[in-house]
Structures are given as structure tokens and as C-alpha cells.
Amino acid sequence: MFWRILPHATECSASDKLFLLDLRQDRYFAVPEALAGSMLEWLDRRYACAPPHDIRELLARARILRDGDPDPTNALKERVTFPTELERPSGADHRIIGRLALSALIAGTWTKLRARSLQGVLASRAARPALPARGHRNEISAIAASYDERRSSTPISRNCLLDSLALDALLARHGFGATLVFGVCATPFGAHCWLQTPELVLNDSYDHVARFTPILAQ
Structure with missing residues (x-):
């Protein structure tokens, strides 16, 4: 909570x-x-x-x-409810997005994070599609897995906020919403963020995100 x-x-x-x-x-x-x-x-x-x-x-x-x-x-x-299914998404479909298109999406997200405050960046997510009803697990998993497999071709370093926002934008292009969750752990202090739906953690493992106490979800 x-x-x-x-x-x-x-x-x-x-x-x-x-x-x-x-x-x-x-x-x-x-x-x-x-x-x-x-x-x-x-x-x-x-x-x-x-x-x-x-x-x-x-x-x-x-x-x-x-x-x-x-x-x-x-x-x-x-309250933030963790997904009911614990395995990571699988089943990439390389037709979902090409390497150059994904690199452009990540670079655009990187630029946006440096040009705006976090408050401004998150405000721009207000018009995201609603969270998916159950039954779209396979399509959403394929998008998340494709993002993860293509990600190594982009020279910008991985970062939980950058990659969560970029994946969020990719999901929105396909008409799917997700919840962006920020969490903290106390000793030693650490902060993290990830995307999830009611069924899946999309860009991390359940075991990892469960170490963090949610401080914001939207």
C-alpha cells in the first residue's frame, strides 16, 4: 500500500x-x-x-x-497487486517491431526523459489504453519478448525507467495498456520500476520485483 x-x-x-x-x-x-x-x-x-x-x-x-x-x-x-502468474513473457514475434524502429523508440524515450521532469513524462501517459482484459496474455507476452530480444541492438544502456516507458509506448501502439510500478527497498536503499498487467510482470522477474515495496503505480 x-x-x-x-x-x-x-x-x-x-x-x-x-x-x-x-x-x-x-x-x-x-x-x-x-x-x-x-x-x-x-x-x-x-x-x-x-x-x-x-x-x-x-x-x-x-x-x-x-x-x-x-x-x-x-x-x-x-494498493498494488502483483500478477497472479509468475513466469516471464516468452514467444517473441520479430514482425512486431524492427531493430531500427525499436532503436528510434528508445532514443526518443531517452530524449524525453532528459527534456522533461518525471512528473511531465508520467503525465503524458494519461491517455494510455486501459489495462487489458484477461485473454490477451499471448499477444502482450509476444510484444514484451520481442522488445527484450531486439533491445541488445540499441547502443543506449538499459535502464529500468527508460525501458519500461519505451515498452509501454510499444504496447500502446498495439492497443494495450500496462501499469507502471515504482518500488523501493530500505537496506541498502534501492529504487526500481517495472511494467505489469493483472497477469504478468512484463519486463522483469517476479522474484526480483517482489523485493521492492510499491511507492507509486499508474
Whole structure:
């Protein structure tokens, strides 16, 4: 479970530590231990209310909360469900996309990530197709597997965010949506993202992504 405390900021608890993701600053923040209890008590309240003064000050100092922003909320809680099937996609179809077309897609995604904030990049996904109903597993698996097999022909280094967004764009060309999930692990700190549908993790293994606590899904 994670909390969407501001339109651009989400929060989760991982291994008894609290973390914030600020899309506007493209940054993760660890909540100081001295304030973690107060933050969690606010998040866990059964009614919506404004944050305590010390939490508001923390958010302001970190520039997560700025003049003109709405009040932070503890009311928006979201759960991420891992797919029911654990194996990775297989069955590539090389007719889905050629090497040059895939290289152009990845290069365009790479450029977009450097020209926009993460908040802006994710906002552009708002018009993505809806998540697929069950029954399209084979088609989606073929797209994901084809992307993975063609990927080595592109000189740009692999990166979980870059490749998740590029695969997401390829799926959208074929009329399929997916959920982009961001997760964190506490010790040592690590962050990761991946694509999934209700049935499959598309660009990673279940065993790997299960190590991360979701902090954002969209």
C-alpha cells in the first residue's frame, strides 16, 4: 500500500522506514527517524485530516510542499497487486517491431526523459489504453519478448525507467495498456520500476520485483 499525499508526491513504508517519492523533483526522500512515528500516525488515521505541524514543516523544508500546492492528504491510499502468474513473457514475434524502429523508440524515450521532469513524462501517459482484459496474455507476452530480444541492438544502456516507458509506448501502439510500478527497498536503499498487467510482470522477474515495496503505480 502507498499513500498519494500530494498530486506529485507518494509515500510508502518499507522495512519499518518511510519513503517519499516527489515526481516534481525526480527524487526519493527518507523520512527522518525522529519524525517517522508522527508521519505514520497521521497516515494511519481512519479519517482525513491535515498533517501535523512538524510533518508540514518537513515537507516544506524538502521542497515537496510549496506555496500554491493543495494541502497534503492522508486519505488517498492505493494498493498494488502483483500478477497472479509468475513466469516471464516468452514467444517473441520479430514482425512486431524492427531493430531500427525499436532503436528510434528508445532514443526518443531517452530524449524525453532528459527534456522533461518525471512528473511531465508520467503525465503524458494519461491517455494510455486501459489495462487489458484477461485473454490477451499471448499477444502482450509476444510484444514484451520481442522488445527484450531486439533491445541488445540499441547502443543506449538499459535502464529500468527508460525501458519500461519505451515498452509501454510499444504496447500502446498495439492497443494495450500496462501499469507502471515504482518500488523501493530500505537496506541498502534501492529504487526500481517495472511494467505489469493483472497477469504478468512484463519486463522483469517476479522474484526480483517482489523485493521492492510499491511507492507509486499508474
